[in-house]
Amino acid sequence: MPPQSAGTVTHLTDRRPELSAEDLAASLTPPPQFATATFDSYRPDDAYPSQADTVAYLCRFSSGPPVQKAKLFSRKPKTPPMKPGVYLDGGFGVGKTHLLAALWHAEPGRRKRFGTFIEYTALVGALGYAGAVKLLTGTTLICIDEFELDDPGDTMMMTRLLTELVGTGTRLAATSNTPPNALGEGRFAAQDFLREIHSLSEHFETLRIDGTDYRRRSLEGHATTVTDAEIDAALREAASSGLTVSDDEFAPLVEHLAVVHPSRFIRLLTDVDRILIRNVSTLTSQAAALRLVAFIDRVYDAQIPIVASGEPLDTVFTEEMLTGGFRKKYLRAMSRMMALTSTG
Numbered sequence: 230m231p232p233q234s235a236g237t238v239t240h241l242t243d244r245r246p247e248l249s250a251e252d253l254a255a256s257l258t259p260p261p262q263f264a265t266a267t268f269d270s271y272r273p274d275d276a277y278p279s280q281a282d283t284v285a286y287l288c289r290f291s292s293g294p295p296v297q298k299a300k301l302f303s304r305k306p307k308t309p310p311m312k313p314g315v316y317l318d319g320g321f322g323v324g325k326t327h328l329l330a331a332l333w334h335a336e337p338g339r340r341k342r343f344g345t346f347i348e349y350t351a352l353v354g355a356l357g358y359a360g361a362v363k364l365l366t367g368t369t370l371i372c373i374d375e376f377e378l379d380d381p382g383d384t385m386m387m388t389r390l391l392t393e394l395v396g397t398g399t400r401l402a403a404t405s406n407t408p409p410n411a412l413g414e415g416r417f418a419a420q421d422f423l424r425e426i427h428s429l430s431e432h433f434e435t436l437r438i439d440g441t442d443y444r445r446r447s448l449e450g451h452a453t454t455v456t457d458a459e460i461d462a463a464l465r466e467a468a469s470s471g472l473t474v475s476d477d478e479f480a481p482l483v484e485h486l487a488v489v490h491p492s493r494f495i496r497l498l499t500d501v502d503r504i505l506i507r508n509v510s511t512l513t514s515q516a517a518a519l520r521l522v523a524f525i526d527r528v529y530d531a532q533i534p535i536v537a538s539g540e541p542l543d544t545v546f547t548e549e550m551l552t553g554g555f556r557k558k559y560l561r562a563m564s565r566m567m568a569l570t571s572t573g
Contacts, residue, residue, distance in 0.1 A: 236466075236467035236468045236469065236470055236471050236472045236473065236474065237467075237472075237473040237474075238464060238467065238468075238473075238474055238475075238476055239473060239474070239475050239476075239501065240475060240476060240477055241475045241477050241482055241485065241497050241498075241501075241504075242477055242481050242482055242485040244489075244496075244497050245488075245489070246489065246493045246496030246497055246499070247493070247496075248351075248355075248490075248492060248493045248496060249355070250352065250355035250356045250360070253348065253351060253352045253355055253492065254352065254364060256344070256348070256495070257342040257343055257344040257348065257349075257352075258333075258342075258343050259329075259330035259333055259334070259343045260330075260530035260531065261530070261531060261532065262529075262530055262531070262532050263326060263327060263330035263331075265334075266327050266328075266330035266331045266334060267331050267334060267335070268284050268287065268288055268328070268331045268335065270327075270331070271284060271324055271327050271328060271331060272324075274440050274441070276440075277323075277438075277439040277440040279319075279436075279437055279438055279439045279440075280323065280324070280438055280439070280440055282436075283317065283328065283436045283438050284328065286315070286434075286436060287315070287328055287331070287332050287436075288335075289311065290311060290315055290332065290400075290402075291332055291335035291336060311434070312431075312432055312433060312434045313395055313399075313400045313401065313432050314395070314400065314401035314402065314403070314429075314432040314433035314434065315401070315402050315403075315433065315434050315435075315436060316376075316402075316403050316404070316405070316433045316434070316435045316436065317329065317402070317403070317404045317405075317436055317438055318405065318435055318436065318437050318438065319437060319438030319439060319440065320438075320439075320440065320441075321557075321560065321561040321564055322440075322441070322561075322564055323438045323439070323440035323441075324438070324440075325374075325404040325438060326374050326404065328438075329343070329372050329374055329402055329404055330343065330372075332370070332372065332402055333370065333372050333402075336369060336370045337369075338369060340367055340368050340369050341368060341369055341370040341371070341372075342365065342368055342370070342371050342372065343372040343374070344372070344373065344374070345373070345374050345375050345526070346373055346374070346375055346376050346377045346383075346387070347375075347377070347491045347492055347523065348492050349361075349373060349387060349390075350383050350386070350387065351490060351491075351492035352364075353386065353390065358386070358389075358390070361390060362390065362393060362394070365390075365394055365399070366394065366397055366399075367397070367399075368394065368399050369398075369399065369400065370399070370400050370401075370402065371391070371394065371399055371400075371401050371402070372401075372402045372403070373387075373401070373402070373403040373404070374403075374404050375404060375405065375526070376403045376404065376405045377405075388428075388429050391429055392428060392429045395429070395432050401432070401433070403433075451541035451543050451544060451567065452537070452541040452542040452543040452544075452563075452566045452567045452569075452570040452571075453537075453541070453567075453570040453571055454509070454537055454538060454539065454540065454541045454542075454570070455536055455537065455538050456538055457507055457508075457538050459536070459538070460476070460505050460507060460536060460538055463503070463505060463536050464476060464505070467502075467503065472502040472503060473500050473501055473502050473503075474501070474502060474503045474504070474505055475501050475503075475504050475505060476505045476507070477504075477505070477506055477507070478506075478507050478508055479506050479507060479508050479509045479510060479537075479539060480508070480510065482506065483512065483517050483520065483521055484517075486517075486520040486521065486523075486524055487516075487517070487520060491520070491523040491524075494523060494524050494526075494527040495527045495530070495531065497524075497527075498527065498528065498531050498533060501533055502533065503533065503534050503535075503536060504528065504533055504534070504535045504536070505535075505536050505537075506535060506536070506537040506538070506539075506542075507537075507538050507539065508538060508539040509537050509538065509539035509540045509541070509542055509545060510539055510540055510545065511540065511544070511545050511546075511547060512545050512546065512547070512550075513547065515550060515553075515555070518545070518546055518550055518555075518559070519555060519558065521545070521562070522555075522558050522559065522561075522562040525562045525565050525566060525569070526561075526562070526565070528565075528569060529565040529568070529569060533569070534569060534570075535566070535569045535570050536570070537570060541566075541570075542566040542570060543562075543563035543564075543566040543567055546559045546562075546563070
């Protein structure tokens, strides 16, 4: 048996990834975790019928609107025509991204796009509005994961872009997160979404997906934390196993995220097999906390295990953050932090 190659240690804080407009456009596909997602591989929870109902609707949506042939003296169809857009409304961990990716895979042809809200706004920033319209015109399906309502300017810009594309025949699918087990918040999220996109809202069918976070079904407590000695041991293991691991202090890493555009976070992770983070501590800046949320989203997409020392990763957000307007983002990140550290 040939000897195993030595591992590599890298530092994310040393990386300055660049991403061209062409790279951004080429990257508009489902993340590796959902590269083979299908409607059949989604496992609806029998306790929540809305999950199976959503799958059934999306299967019909994926085949496109039925062609209605006009007949003399024919009656109007009993069922209204299917809208060109669908919005998946529900708590995190109920499989919205899986279903969105399954819909993308079910769409025939190559003229289809899948990305996060941040990736689409970055594309517009790189190409300009007219350039983005030119690139996306002719796309049969645009999937938008994690549609954000935080920045009115970005929301209205995306509204204008998507309205223009719908007018050319493009169909849309979008998701947004809402906290689980919070009475009323799920509906309010859908209403906020539809209100913010104004005229575009009439093109969307809202599907409510109830359920519990599948990541927490087998997880209790907090994100796993280790000692620095255990992190050193993980480095030695990597050296003998051929893995590439990143080794960074928490505070400098969070600071570094401020100089990298969120659309490039995925490039920070290129070829990294495991992420080591030392001395995790509570964040006091909401801007820094939101950058960390975006980073964790990309780590989760790439399914890279995290090994962290210091405070449990899911406890870095203050009580004020968890009761504020970005609560749903933090709760989603906490769920993902627990899942990522459990596999480290």
